[in-house]
Amino acid sequence: xxxxxxxxxxxxxxxxxxxxxxxxxxxxxxxxxxxxxxxxxxxxxxxxxxxxxxxxxxxxxxxxxxxxxxxxxxxxxxxxxxxxxxxxxxxxxxxxxxxxxxxxxxxxxxxxxxxxxxxxxxxxxxxxxxxxxxxxxxxxxxxxxxxxxxxxxxxxxxxxxxxxxxxxxxxxxxxxxxxxxxxxxxxxxxxxxxxxxxxxxxxxxxxxxx
Numbered sequence: 001x002x003x004x005x006x007x008x009x010x011x012x013x014x015x016x017x018x019x020x021x022x023x024x025x026x027x028x029x030x031x032x033x034x035x036x037x038x039x040x041x042x043x044x045x046x047x048x049x050x051x052x053x054x055x056x057x058x059x060x061x062x063x064x065x066x067x068x069x070x071x072x073x074x075x076x077x078x079x080x081x082x083x084x085x086x087x088x089x090x091x092x093x094x095x096x097x098x099x100x101x102x103x104x105x106x107x108x109x110x111x112x113x114x115x116x117x118x119x120x121x122x123x124x125x126x127x128x129x130x131x132x133x134x135x136x137x138x139x140x141x142x143x144x145x146x147x148x149x150x151x152x153x154x155x156x157x158x159x160x161x162x163x164x165x166x167x168x169x170x171x172x173x174x175x176x177x178x179x180x181x182x183x184x185x186x187x188x189x190x191x192x193x194x195x196x197x198x199x200x201x202x203x204x205x206x207x208x209x210x
Contacts, residue, residue, distance in 0.1 A: 001025045004044065004052040006032040007201030008170060010103065011051030013063040013163045014070065015200065017156055019193035021076045029201040063163070064095050067156040079156050087150040091157050094149045097138075098160035105132040106167055113171070132168065133176050143180040147187065154191070162188040166198075 003018065003025055005011040009032055018025050031037035035048025045052040045061060053060040053069075060066045071080030081091040105128040112125035139161065142149065149157045165185040168174050174182070188194060 001053070001055040002028065004028045004030060004034070004041065004050050005200065006030050006034060006050045007198075007203055008032065008167070009050050010063040010099075010163065012166070012197055013156075013159050014051050014053060014066040016159050016163075016194055016197040017067045017070050017079065019197045020079055020159075020191070021070060021074065023070065023074060023076075027200060062099075064099055064156075064160045067159055068095060071156055079154070081151060081155065085151070091150045091155065094157040095160050098157075098164050101135050102132065102139075102161065102164035103167065105129075105135065106164065106171060106173075109171055109173070129171070129173055132173060136178070136181060140178045140181050143178075143184050147184070154188075158188060162194075 001023065003011065003014055005015050005027055007029065015027070030041060030050060032050075033048070034041045034050060042048050047061060049061060051061065051063050051066060053066045055069075055073075058069070060069060068080070070076055081088050085091070108128040109125045109132065112121040112128070146152070148154050149161060162185060165174070165177070165181065166189070168177070169185075174185075177185070189198075
């Protein structure tokens with residue numbers, strides 16, 4: 001099993017999951033964005049995105065889906081829920097909420113704040129930053145009475161959502177977090193597997209905004 005990874009990117013999700021599960025894997029660290037700085041990578045993944053997982057004949061590009069694959073394929077249910085569980089629907093919802101609802105506006109904020117800055121695009125970035133914070137409402141409310149997202153324990157749903165909060169710190173949006181959401185992220189970052197995964201490669205450092 002091999003994972004291609006850029007530090008600070010969404011590939012942190014499956015890397016963190018692999019570290020939690022103790023599965024054997026090979027890691028290749030690329031420079032972000034790999035389609036610019038590692039053009040030979042396009043021969044591996046013609047999208048030029050990370051993560052990319054190769055496990056035998058299986059090839060995957062979606063970070064939350066890779067986490068779910070690792071749980072189900074390798075029977076790692078210490079970190080996931082089975083379909084018969086009463087909270088299975090909530091588990092899947094949080095897992096996909098992480099990208100569809102939370103990370104999507106962040107990627108546009110990153111693009112318009114840091115990668116393609118201009119006065120006009122910064123205004124668009126502001127809109128998406130506000131959208132991201134507004135989209136935290138469901139999570140904020142849930143964390144008022146829960147330490148983790150489902151089943152009263154840590155799962156890959158926390159990895160998926162936790163990465164979105166971690167990325168928000170790189171985007172300098174975390175000062176708008178609610179206290180319970182900040183405490184939740186701190187709990188996740190305190191996990192040894194997160195520290196190991198986050199330590200691979202050079203940290204993602206975004207330039208100062210103009």
